[in-house]
Amino acid sequence: MTEQPNRFDPTIPEPAWMDRWLDSGALRGDPSSGREPYVIAIPLPNVTGSLHMGHALNNTMQDVLIRWHRQAGREAEWVCGTDHAGIATQAVVEKNLAAEGIRRADLGREEFLERVWSWKEESGGQIITQQKRLGCTLDYSRERFTLDEGYARAVAEVFVHLYEKGYIYRDRYMVNWDPGLGSAVSDLEVENRTVVDELVEIAYPLTSGEGEVIVATVRVETMLGDTAVAVNPDDERYRDLIGQTVTLPLVGREIPVIADDHVDPAFGTGALKVTPAHSGDDFEIARRHGLDEVSVIGEDGRMTDLAGAYAGLTIAEAKRAVFDDLQAAGAIRTVREYSHDVPFSHRSGERIEPLLSLQWFCRMDELAGPAIEAVRSGRVRFTPERFGRVYLDWLENIRPWCVSRQLWWGHRIPVWYRGDEVHVGTEAPDGEGWERDPDVLDTWFSSALWPFATQGWPDATPELARFYPGDVLVTGRDIIFLWVARMVMMGFEFMGDIPFHDVVINPIIQAPDGRRMSKSLGTGIDPLELVDEHGADAVRFGLLLMASTQDVRFNEQRVLQGGQLVTKIWNATRLVTARGGRAGSPAPELRTVADRWIASRLADTVTAASRLIDEYDFSKLADTLYHVVFDDFCDWYLELLKAETASPDVAGYVWEQLLVLLNPVMPFVTEECFTFMPGAEGMLLTHPPAQAPWGEDPAACRAVESLIQVTSELRTFRQSRDITPRTELSVALAEAPPDLPREELAAIARVAVVDDAGDNPYTVPLVAGRILIARDAASVDVEAERARMGREIATVEAELARAEKKLANSSFVERAPAHLVTAEREKIVAHRAALTALRADLDELNATTA
């Protein structure tokens, strides 16, 4: 064993420790070990991604869990890998190509995909390396990619199965068309933004020639595809018109006026133009009434042939032209500004174009049933609990999922066509002339299979048998619908069981100013830079401290606090070993009150830490460990050890246990320190869990609490009288708590315990009782002392008055619990005694100096 250096540079040993953990084989879960598995599937990062603050927190939380349970003897498997991330990855490669002046279409599908694969091999998956820097003990040996061969087989299998069950179907239906992407996207990939548009009122003349109906729209160009005008059946203004027809201006089509409850009489004129092919709401109305669906806008963002004279124009051009023509025809009534919410694509940021398109959908109702029941029954539990409600609300109102995407990078839909024939299967059909569906599946379709596809499904592998279901999912609330709910649904459908029993929602860490942390806003903070600066342990600790049940602003001070703990751990190790503390020994004998106290504190901490892990309260866990190290172990126990009122073997034993407890949170410094403890064997990574075989010792705790209280009072006394810490005070403890450990007090507070504090001593009141300090009359500043005593007396008088007032309230005495009433009575006795003593002191002071 080498000697422990004076100072610790956290960044130096980190890579070495990661290598040792990897070499140990302990990160690879062994399905044949016979131990109870503990499995976490990581929220798979995009292969294009790099580690941001959200990942850093999320991954640290998981690493704490996996390390804790690994120490506890569970067969730990933390599933590792990346997502092919269809849109994001394709976009990166397209951007690189654009720099060379090449477009995707120039290359063709095959060659483009080759480029994507080679990009993936060279530049993808950087995040895996970054996870190692954070100290994450993922099973890197089983790293998976959602587009690797086995995974692709699972995806095709799932598609075919769902198709055969009738859940997956192809339909021409209203979709969210993302013009920037040139693809449909799901409802979940759309966000509403408030925009100001021009609301135009257009007059549609009644075909009968008697009057007109005025409709309002922000999408003038879509009037070319109108197939009805709808009014509310209860709207008096239009009651007579229902059943009549109007003639569509510019187009000349005769379209009916229909009644539908969905129409809001208060909006616009109360008459709604119905464009089934280009509005979700209108589409619903049209399906209810069997109206024609006329698509006037195509997937290329241009007007179709059905738009007649406007065919080929872009949407913007058509908008202008139609408006001008309506104006010329005298059909425009009013134009005004109108603020409303419209959908935008999460992906491209462009305004969504709702249109009819032939796509693959998955019906979700049946799949949702068991997933709803799992959470309702508590088999799957959310932390914080309220997110279970969010999950249920969505599943209870679930709609079909558009699973096809018009991209190249992804799982190609396993469907082949030949004329009117359709073949759905994991393999291409026999025979000539079959063409495969060009579309790929929504990336979330494949990530929904993550918990079992990573274990070899559909093959019956040993891993699948042991590592499914997993235990915990730790993730962000933004993907409760996109991912969590779908994993539960797919888990039931294909494994017949839940994928995990706990879902822990990690908070979102905002920028220090409260804005979102984002690269584009320039508000991002790179966790790896923090690791460079402060070390991974400090960053992990700081993030955990920030991890409450609500969103928090990033606070670098928490990372600094982690850095302080790292230093403290380092130095405490030096002291413990210098005093002869060892690791690897059996539980030692407790010889002193200090020993009994720290043993009790350890027992308490082991219990608390275990409970906090079970409750996923990482912030409290970090805080608890911080305070037991700083306050209990270093501030008091090590001081008592230096004063030789505690035992080195106990110090060594307790410190080893504390290092074990701290290890899941701060793996690097604890492993490093452990190596400097004589007798230490192996790594903390696989060390047995912390033990405190003595249980709690309330008597020792009370004694040390008295010691701490009296010591603190004496320190305050010194400070207020400008008495240096080195000056020994003579203190009479006659009225101090009887269990106050005197030898310890003498050593730690630098006092001489005397029987008689002489004439006219200082009185220091305690919570219960008081101590007397001998006075050196020569050093007294009489005026200052008189003032201090006056303040002291006033404080105690106020306390006394408060207690008396409480007891004077008969309702309190009658209704409050007896122990509280008793406590107040005892306070009165103590306060009166203290007052008597203080007043006597003051009289004495006045008398001797008069």
Added chain:
RNA sequence: GGGCAGUUAGCUCAGCGGGAGAGCGCCCGCCUCACACGCGGGAGGUCACUGGUUCAAUCCCAGUACUGCCCA
């Protein structure tokens, strides 16, 4: 429009029926034989507002005002 959070010390956050806590910052002492990246002492809060329940409310209930997020 519906829902969910939040409003506590200068800052970031805990606490959640019986006398307000932490870390940092601030002020004052200490180079005390592990640590000055340290130790000790201290100042600093009508716990957003208004009502209600209770012997007792920062904590429970109702409402108001802001702030953030989700769904439509």
